[in-house]
Amino acid sequence: MRLLVLGAGGIGGYFGGRLAAAGVDVRFLVRPRRAAQLAETGLVIKSPLGDLTLPVKTVVEAPPSVDAVLLACKAYDLEGAMTAIAPAIGPSTCIVPLLNGVRHLDHLDARFGAERVLGGLCHIGVALGPAGEIQHLNTLQRLALGARTHSQQDAAQALHGLMERGGFAPVLSQDILQEMWEKFVFLTTYAGMTTLMRAPVGAIVQAQDGEALVRQMLGECVATAAASGYIPSQDAYARMFTTLSERGSTGTASMLRDLQRGGPTEHEHIIGDMLRRAHEARLDAPLLRVSLAHMQAYEATRMAHGGG
Ligand SMILES: NC(=O)C1=CN([C@@H]2O[C@H](COP(=O)(O)OP(=O)(O)OC[C@H]3O[C@@H](n4cnc5c(N)ncnc54)[C@H](OP(=O)(O)O)[C@@H]3O)[C@@H](O)[C@H]2O)C=CC1
Ligand SMILES: CC(C)(CO)C(=O)C(=O)O
Structure with a gap:
């Protein structure tokens, strides 16, 4: 082959x-x-x-x-x-x-x-x-x-x-589409939260409303996945939430690392696509809106400084 x-x-x-x-x-x-x-x-x-x-x-x-x-x-x-x-x-x-x-x-x-x-x-x-x-x-x-x-x-x-x-x-x-969607839900929250906060999971969940915000963004993604026909399994949800709320975790999404080195990111493909699908399903997704606007502002600034 x-x-x-x-x-x-x-x-x-x-x-x-x-x-x-x-x-x-x-x-x-x-x-x-x-x-x-x-x-x-x-x-x-x-x-x-x-x-x-x-x-x-x-x-x-x-x-x-x-x-x-x-x-x-x-x-x-x-x-x-x-x-x-x-x-x-x-x-x-x-x-x-x-x-x-x-x-x-x-x-x-x-x-x-x-x-x-x-x-x-x-x-x-x-x-x-x-x-x-x-x-x-x-x-x-x-x-x-x-x-x-x-x-x-x-x-x-x-x-x-x-x-x-x-x-x-x-x-x-x-059931590869289900698996892809579960990863999509996880990654959107992981990338959305760690880029917004410029911090790893452990630092985010130490903040006053950190864990509540993680739960909210994850909830917006889960609702969007469900409306698209891919409800994350209970096990998958539990695994996602454990990773996204782990005390002391130094974990960050690769999107934060791309942003920190001033490079292009996959924000439209991940956060933008999730938000677009939320809107198509007439779901309110306020945290995803903030997260996408934040990444688009980063990208506009990057381009204004000559980023390719
Ligand atoms: N890195 C990770 O740990 C993980 C990544 N992913 C996903 O996997 C995907 C790939 O990520 P990753 O491997 O990290 O990205 P990299 O940037 O490390 O690699 C992508 C490669 O694609 C090459 N490429 C792009 N366009 C072309 C082209 N037209 N012809 C030939 N080569 C091309 C780039 O080449 P060039 O050097 O010339 O730019 C680059 O080497 C992403 O969607 C990412 O989100 C998923 C899970 C984990
Ligand atoms: C979730 C993770 C770390 C691993 O597969 C990833 O894909 C990323 O950060 O882009």
């Missing part, structure tokens, strides 16, 4: 690297700067689960008709990424997007046809270091993928088999 991984950043580099190290036929579709860097250093992963340095195959133009594409770009790069992978999408190619959120599914479906687009997500903490190395920040490495329709089940199973070779125990989800 020929696998094309779009992006050798945190997510693409980590999972693609594990697969390449196991002998899977992986090509990384990257831009010229990253191609040069990888040619010089190889793909480097620094992880508590095992470091890795290996030469990898890169391409700056997609080869025709691969078997599967692992899509691992940030949401603000989705349009360009879809154009980049287009030549690789043949009649039986599957695309597994690993982006956070859910809105990208609509864009991918419109561009390539819903039958090509499986569901996917990952729970992991990875970031690119200064020399382009992939830093694995904890020991989580959960990748889940699954069929969105009955007709995709065989393809999902085959891809899961391929992913298993990477040694990161991928999950073949029987």
Whole structure:
């Protein structure tokens, strides 16, 4: 099976690297700067689960008709990424997007046809270091993928088999859209609250109304998910709330880290999309409104200072 991984950043580099190290036929579709860097250093992963340095195959133009594409770009790069992978999408190619959120599914479906687009997500903490190395920040490495329709089940199973070779125990989800929505609900609150407060969870819940505000934003997201047909399970809700209200936690969403380094963020794809869906369902979501306005003001300021 020929696998094309779009992006050798945190997510693409980590999972693609594990697969390449196991002998899977992986090509990384990257831009010229990253191609040069990888040619010089190889793909480097620094992880508590095992470091890795290996030469990898890169391409700056997609080869025709691969078997599967692992899509691992940030949401603000989705349009360009879809154009980049287009030549690789043949009649039986599957695309597994690993982006956070859910809105990208609509864009991918419109561009390539819903039958090509499986569901996917990952729970992991990875970031690119200064020399382009992939830093694995904890020991989580959960990748889940699954069929969105009955007709995709065989393809999902085959891809899961391929992913298993990477040694990161991928999950073949029987309800990937539900899982994606649960992560969307969690991440919107995590990113919304930690960016608004410029603080980790532990500091937020120490503030007078901190925990109440976390509960309120989570409630707005849960109501939106429910109105969209994806009520988080009780277990999922309990896990989310535990993480979002943990005393002493130093946890922050990657969106806060992106903001603190003055970079672009996925706020429209995450917070903006959740709020849009709340409005469509005629739900009041005052905290999401504040959170989105805050991120849009950040973005306007960033652009005014020449941010690209
Ligand atoms: N990092 C994490 O721990 C987690 C991230 N996610 C989600 O996964 C997604 C990816 O995040 P992450 O890996 O951290 O992001 P990164 O910024 O680390 O990596 C994205 C990569 O995509 C590449 N890219 C973008 N457009 C193109 C293109 N047209 N052609 C080739 N390469 C392209 C970028 O290349 P270039 O270097 O050229 O810009 C970059 O290396 C996001 O939606 C994120 O929210 C989900 C769970 C955890
Ligand atoms: C929730 C988390 C930390 C891990 O998957 C993440 O996706 C993010 O912060 O962007």
